Amino acid sequence: MALLTVQDLTMHYRTKLGGVHAVDGVSFAMAEGEAIGLVGESGCGKTSVAMALLRLLPDNAQILGGEILFEGRDLVKLSEHEMRKVRWRSISMVFQAAMNSLNPVYRVGQQIIEAIQQHLSVSEREARSRVAEHYNLVGLDPKLMDRYPHEYSGGMKQRAVIAMALACSPKLIIADEPTTALDVIVQDRILRRINEVRAEFNMAMMYISHDIAVIAEVAERIGVMYAGWIVEMADTVSVFKHPAHPYTIALMSAFPSIKGDKRVLAQLPGEPPNLLAPPSGCRFHPRCPHATAECVDEAPRLEEIDKGHFVSCWHPQRRSQ
Secondary structure (H helix, E strand, C coil): CCCEEEEEEEEEEEECCEEEEEEEEEEEEECCCCEEEEECCCCCCHHHHHHHHHCCCCCCEEEEEEEEEECCEEHHHCCHHHHHHHECCCEEEECCCHHHCCCCCCCHHHHHHHHHHHHCCCCHHHHHHHHHHHHHHCCCCHHHHHCCHHHCCHHHHHHHHHHHHHCCCCCEEEEECCCCCCCHHHHHHHHHHHHHHHHHHCCEEEEEECCHHHHHHHCCEEEEEECCEEEEEEEHHHHHHCCCCHHHHHHHCCCCCCCCCCCCCCCCCCCCCCCCCCCCCCCCHHHCCCCCHHHHHCCCCCEEEECCEEECCCCCCCCCC
Protein backbone atom coordinates (compact mmCIF):
# COMPACT_ATOMS: atom_id res chain seq x y z
CA MET A 1 0.00 0.00 0.00
CA ALA A 2 1.29 3.47 -0.90
CA LEU A 3 2.05 5.85 1.95
CA LEU A 4 0.12 8.64 0.22
CA THR A 5 -2.37 8.40 -2.64
CA VAL A 6 -3.97 11.54 -4.06
CA GLN A 7 -6.84 10.79 -6.42
CA ASP A 8 -8.61 13.41 -8.56
CA LEU A 9 -8.03 16.18 -6.01
CA THR A 10 -9.95 19.33 -6.92
CA MET A 11 -9.64 22.51 -4.88
CA HIS A 12 -10.88 26.00 -5.78
CA TYR A 13 -10.59 29.42 -4.17
CA ARG A 14 -13.79 31.43 -3.90
CA THR A 15 -13.39 35.08 -4.90
CA LYS A 16 -15.74 37.95 -5.76
CA LEU A 17 -15.02 37.30 -9.43
CA GLY A 18 -15.71 33.57 -9.21
CA GLY A 19 -13.89 30.36 -8.41
CA VAL A 20 -10.16 30.07 -9.06
CA HIS A 21 -9.45 26.57 -10.40
CA ALA A 22 -6.19 26.19 -8.45
CA VAL A 23 -6.07 22.37 -8.34
CA ASP A 24 -8.15 20.36 -10.81
CA GLY A 25 -8.09 16.57 -10.86
CA VAL A 26 -4.57 16.07 -9.51
CA SER A 27 -3.56 12.43 -8.95
CA PHE A 28 -0.31 10.85 -7.78
CA ALA A 29 1.01 8.35 -5.24
CA MET A 30 4.05 8.17 -2.97
CA ALA A 31 5.73 5.14 -1.48
CA GLU A 32 7.26 5.07 1.99
CA GLY A 33 10.69 6.70 1.93
CA GLU A 34 10.25 8.07 -1.60
CA ALA A 35 11.16 11.60 -2.66
CA ILE A 36 9.12 13.30 -5.35
CA GLY A 37 9.28 16.84 -6.68
CA LEU A 38 6.57 19.17 -7.93
CA VAL A 39 7.81 21.79 -10.39
CA GLY A 40 6.17 24.50 -12.47
CA GLU A 41 5.66 28.22 -12.90
CA SER A 42 4.52 30.42 -10.04
CA GLY A 43 0.76 30.11 -9.63
CA CYS A 44 0.52 26.64 -11.17
CA GLY A 45 -0.90 25.09 -7.99
CA LYS A 46 2.15 23.45 -6.35
CA THR A 47 1.73 25.09 -2.94
CA SER A 48 -2.06 24.72 -3.14
CA VAL A 49 -1.61 20.94 -3.45
CA ALA A 50 0.65 20.93 -0.38
CA MET A 51 -1.74 23.03 1.67
CA ALA A 52 -4.65 20.81 0.64
CA LEU A 53 -2.75 17.71 1.83
CA LEU A 54 -2.37 19.23 5.29
CA ARG A 55 -5.79 20.92 5.23
CA LEU A 56 -4.11 24.27 5.95
CA LEU A 57 -6.24 26.15 3.47
CA PRO A 58 -7.55 29.71 3.81
CA ASP A 59 -11.23 30.29 4.55
CA ASN A 60 -12.07 30.93 0.90
CA ALA A 61 -10.62 27.59 -0.25
CA GLN A 62 -12.81 24.55 -0.78
CA ILE A 63 -11.92 20.95 -1.61
CA LEU A 64 -14.62 20.07 -4.14
CA GLY A 65 -13.68 16.47 -4.82
CA GLY A 66 -11.13 13.70 -4.70
CA GLU A 67 -9.35 11.73 -2.01
CA ILE A 68 -6.13 12.20 -0.02
CA LEU A 69 -5.37 8.76 1.36
CA PHE A 70 -2.57 8.74 3.93
CA GLU A 71 -1.86 5.25 5.26
CA GLY A 72 -5.34 4.30 4.07
CA ARG A 73 -7.21 7.16 5.79
CA ASP A 74 -8.89 9.86 3.72
CA LEU A 75 -7.61 13.15 5.15
CA VAL A 76 -10.39 15.06 3.38
CA LYS A 77 -12.96 13.42 5.64
CA LEU A 78 -11.13 13.96 8.94
CA SER A 79 -12.33 16.53 11.46
CA GLU A 80 -10.05 19.43 12.39
CA HIS A 81 -9.33 17.74 15.72
CA GLU A 82 -8.25 14.56 13.94
CA MET A 83 -6.15 16.53 11.45
CA ARG A 84 -4.23 18.19 14.28
CA LYS A 85 -3.01 14.72 15.27
CA VAL A 86 -1.75 14.14 11.71
CA ARG A 87 0.03 17.48 11.24
CA TRP A 88 3.62 17.51 12.43
CA ARG A 89 3.34 14.02 13.92
CA SER A 90 2.79 12.14 10.63
CA ILE A 91 3.15 14.88 8.01
CA SER A 92 5.25 17.97 8.60
CA MET A 93 6.02 20.93 6.36
CA VAL A 94 8.86 23.34 5.76
CA PHE A 95 6.97 26.40 4.57
CA GLN A 96 7.90 28.82 1.84
CA ALA A 97 10.08 31.61 3.30
CA ALA A 98 10.20 29.49 6.45
CA MET A 99 13.24 31.27 7.85
CA ASN A 100 11.02 34.33 8.34
CA SER A 101 8.31 32.37 10.18
CA LEU A 102 10.06 31.92 13.52
CA ASN A 103 8.54 33.95 16.36
CA PRO A 104 11.07 36.74 17.03
CA VAL A 105 10.33 37.01 20.77
CA TYR A 106 10.87 33.33 21.66
CA ARG A 107 14.11 31.41 21.71
CA VAL A 108 14.36 29.11 18.71
CA GLY A 109 14.84 25.93 20.75
CA GLN A 110 11.78 26.70 22.87
CA GLN A 111 9.63 27.00 19.75
CA ILE A 112 10.69 23.52 18.64
CA ILE A 113 10.20 22.11 22.15
CA GLU A 114 6.64 23.47 22.15
CA ALA A 115 5.92 21.75 18.82
CA ILE A 116 7.25 18.45 20.15
CA GLN A 117 5.22 18.60 23.38
CA GLN A 118 2.05 19.36 21.44
CA HIS A 119 2.32 15.99 19.69
CA LEU A 120 4.41 13.70 21.89
CA SER A 121 3.99 12.83 25.57
CA VAL A 122 7.50 13.78 26.66
CA SER A 123 8.93 15.98 29.40
CA GLU A 124 10.57 19.29 28.57
CA ARG A 125 13.93 17.73 29.33
CA GLU A 126 13.29 14.91 26.86
CA ALA A 127 12.03 17.38 24.26
CA ARG A 128 15.13 19.52 24.73
CA SER A 129 17.33 16.45 24.24
CA ARG A 130 15.43 15.65 21.03
CA VAL A 131 15.96 19.22 19.75
CA ALA A 132 19.70 18.95 20.44
CA GLU A 133 19.79 15.67 18.53
CA HIS A 134 18.07 17.19 15.53
CA TYR A 135 20.27 20.27 15.62
CA ASN A 136 23.21 17.91 15.22
CA LEU A 137 21.41 16.17 12.35
CA VAL A 138 21.03 19.40 10.36
CA GLY A 139 24.51 20.67 11.18
CA LEU A 140 23.71 23.22 13.92
CA ASP A 141 25.48 23.55 17.25
CA PRO A 142 22.96 22.62 20.01
CA LYS A 143 24.25 25.60 22.00
CA LEU A 144 22.32 27.79 19.54
CA MET A 145 19.01 26.50 20.92
CA ASP A 146 18.85 29.28 23.51
CA ARG A 147 19.35 32.10 21.04
CA TYR A 148 16.67 34.24 19.41
CA PRO A 149 15.92 34.14 15.65
CA HIS A 150 17.67 37.48 15.01
CA GLU A 151 20.90 35.90 16.27
CA TYR A 152 20.78 33.27 13.49
CA SER A 153 21.96 33.77 9.92
CA GLY A 154 19.56 32.95 7.07
CA GLY A 155 21.07 29.51 6.58
CA MET A 156 20.97 28.78 10.31
CA LYS A 157 17.28 29.75 10.50
CA GLN A 158 16.53 27.47 7.59
CA ARG A 159 18.31 24.56 9.23
CA ALA A 160 16.44 25.22 12.50
CA VAL A 161 13.09 25.11 10.69
CA ILE A 162 14.09 21.83 9.04
CA ALA A 163 15.04 20.51 12.49
CA MET A 164 11.55 21.50 13.68
CA ALA A 165 9.97 19.61 10.77
CA LEU A 166 11.99 16.52 11.69
CA ALA A 167 11.42 16.78 15.44
CA CYS A 168 8.43 14.42 15.69
CA SER A 169 9.88 11.87 13.22
CA PRO A 170 7.10 12.26 10.62
CA LYS A 171 6.64 9.77 7.80
CA LEU A 172 6.27 12.54 5.19
CA ILE A 173 7.90 15.95 4.95
CA ILE A 174 6.62 18.59 2.52
CA ALA A 175 9.31 21.14 1.65
CA ASP A 176 7.93 24.20 -0.15
CA GLU A 177 10.88 26.01 -1.75
CA PRO A 178 12.84 25.89 1.53
CA THR A 179 16.13 27.20 0.09
CA THR A 180 14.93 29.89 -2.35
CA ALA A 181 16.23 32.88 -0.35
CA LEU A 182 19.68 31.36 0.27
CA ASP A 183 22.86 31.64 -1.77
CA VAL A 184 23.76 28.65 -3.92
CA ILE A 185 26.54 27.36 -1.64
CA VAL A 186 24.34 27.30 1.48
CA GLN A 187 21.48 25.96 -0.63
CA ASP A 188 23.59 23.03 -1.80
CA ARG A 189 24.71 22.19 1.74
CA ILE A 190 21.13 22.21 3.03
CA LEU A 191 19.84 20.09 0.14
CA ARG A 192 22.57 17.53 0.74
CA ARG A 193 21.75 17.46 4.44
CA ILE A 194 18.03 17.02 3.78
CA ASN A 195 18.80 14.04 1.53
CA GLU A 196 21.10 12.46 4.11
CA VAL A 197 18.57 12.79 6.94
CA ARG A 198 15.70 11.57 4.76
CA ALA A 199 17.65 8.48 3.73
CA GLU A 200 18.81 7.78 7.28
CA PHE A 201 15.29 7.77 8.71
CA ASN A 202 13.46 6.48 5.59
CA MET A 203 11.18 9.52 5.44
CA ALA A 204 9.16 10.32 2.35
CA MET A 205 9.50 13.85 1.01
CA MET A 206 7.63 16.09 -1.38
CA TYR A 207 9.86 18.91 -2.59
CA ILE A 208 8.17 21.89 -4.25
CA SER A 209 10.07 24.38 -6.40
CA HIS A 210 9.98 26.36 -9.63
CA ASP A 211 13.66 25.46 -10.10
CA ILE A 212 13.84 22.09 -11.85
CA ALA A 213 17.61 21.86 -11.37
CA VAL A 214 17.12 21.97 -7.58
CA ILE A 215 14.35 19.38 -7.80
CA ALA A 216 16.72 17.04 -9.67
CA GLU A 217 19.10 17.00 -6.68
CA VAL A 218 16.55 15.68 -4.21
CA ALA A 219 13.74 13.91 -6.10
CA GLU A 220 13.49 10.39 -7.48
CA ARG A 221 10.34 11.28 -9.43
CA ILE A 222 9.16 14.62 -10.78
CA GLY A 223 5.64 15.89 -11.36
CA VAL A 224 5.39 18.87 -13.72
CA MET A 225 2.42 21.14 -12.99
CA TYR A 226 0.71 23.64 -15.27
CA ALA A 227 -2.42 25.66 -14.49
CA GLY A 228 -3.66 23.35 -11.73
CA TRP A 229 -2.86 20.09 -13.55
CA ILE A 230 -0.05 17.58 -13.37
CA VAL A 231 0.88 17.39 -17.04
CA GLU A 232 3.77 14.94 -16.74
CA MET A 233 5.14 12.63 -14.07
CA ALA A 234 8.05 10.21 -14.35
CA ASP A 235 11.34 9.31 -12.75
CA THR A 236 13.83 12.18 -12.71
CA VAL A 237 16.07 10.76 -15.43
CA SER A 238 13.14 10.29 -17.82
CA VAL A 239 11.84 13.81 -17.25
CA PHE A 240 15.28 15.26 -18.00
CA LYS A 241 16.34 12.92 -20.81
CA HIS A 242 13.01 12.09 -22.46
CA PRO A 243 10.41 14.81 -21.70
CA ALA A 244 7.18 14.17 -23.56
CA HIS A 245 4.81 17.05 -22.76
CA PRO A 246 5.45 20.24 -24.77
CA TYR A 247 5.48 22.28 -21.56
CA THR A 248 8.08 20.02 -19.95
CA ILE A 249 10.18 20.21 -23.12
CA ALA A 250 9.98 24.01 -22.97
CA LEU A 251 11.05 23.98 -19.30
CA MET A 252 14.03 21.77 -20.11
CA SER A 253 15.04 24.08 -22.94
CA ALA A 254 14.68 27.29 -20.90
CA PHE A 255 17.80 27.09 -18.77
CA PRO A 256 21.43 27.08 -19.94
CA SER A 257 23.76 24.13 -19.63
CA ILE A 258 27.24 24.50 -18.14
CA LYS A 259 28.45 21.84 -20.57
CA GLY A 260 28.53 21.73 -24.35
CA ASP A 261 27.92 24.41 -26.95
CA LYS A 262 26.02 27.62 -26.31
CA ARG A 263 22.44 27.59 -27.56
CA VAL A 264 19.50 29.90 -27.79
CA LEU A 265 17.17 29.30 -24.86
CA ALA A 266 13.56 28.39 -25.63
CA GLN A 267 10.77 30.87 -24.97
CA LEU A 268 7.08 30.19 -24.55
CA PRO A 269 4.71 32.67 -26.17
CA GLY A 270 1.85 34.11 -24.15
CA GLU A 271 1.16 33.77 -20.42
CA PRO A 272 -0.31 31.14 -18.11
CA PRO A 273 -4.12 31.07 -18.31
CA ASN A 274 -6.46 32.94 -16.01
CA LEU A 275 -7.65 30.23 -13.62
CA LEU A 276 -10.91 32.10 -13.02
CA ALA A 277 -11.85 31.00 -16.53
CA PRO A 278 -9.37 28.39 -17.77
CA PRO A 279 -9.34 27.58 -21.49
CA SER A 280 -11.36 24.69 -22.85
CA GLY A 281 -9.71 21.36 -23.55
CA CYS A 282 -6.02 21.22 -22.71
CA ARG A 283 -5.05 24.24 -20.60
CA PHE A 284 -1.71 24.48 -22.37
CA HIS A 285 -3.12 24.61 -25.90
CA PRO A 286 -3.05 28.45 -26.28
CA ARG A 287 0.76 28.33 -25.89
CA CYS A 288 1.47 24.92 -27.43
CA PRO A 289 3.18 24.71 -30.84
CA HIS A 290 1.59 21.29 -31.46
CA ALA A 291 -2.02 22.12 -30.56
CA THR A 292 -4.82 20.76 -32.75
CA ALA A 293 -8.60 21.03 -32.72
CA GLU A 294 -8.70 18.00 -30.44
CA CYS A 295 -6.57 19.87 -27.88
CA VAL A 296 -9.02 22.80 -27.92
CA ASP A 297 -12.13 20.67 -27.61
CA GLU A 298 -11.27 17.98 -25.08
CA ALA A 299 -9.04 17.78 -22.01
CA PRO A 300 -6.47 14.94 -22.12
CA ARG A 301 -6.14 12.51 -19.23
CA LEU A 302 -2.89 11.63 -17.47
CA GLU A 303 -1.95 8.38 -19.21
CA GLU A 304 1.06 6.07 -19.10
CA ILE A 305 3.13 6.24 -22.31
CA ASP A 306 6.06 4.21 -20.97
CA LYS A 307 6.50 2.25 -17.76
CA GLY A 308 6.08 4.76 -14.92
CA HIS A 309 6.00 7.72 -17.34
CA PHE A 310 2.65 9.54 -17.33
CA VAL A 311 1.71 12.42 -19.64
CA SER A 312 -1.45 14.49 -20.02
CA CYS A 313 -1.25 15.34 -23.73
CA TRP A 314 -2.97 14.34 -26.96
CA HIS A 315 0.32 14.57 -28.87
CA PRO A 316 3.23 13.57 -26.59
CA GLN A 317 6.57 14.31 -28.26
CA ARG A 318 8.81 11.60 -26.71
CA ARG A 319 11.81 13.85 -27.31
CA SER A 320 15.37 13.16 -26.13
CA GLN A 321 17.26 16.11 -24.71
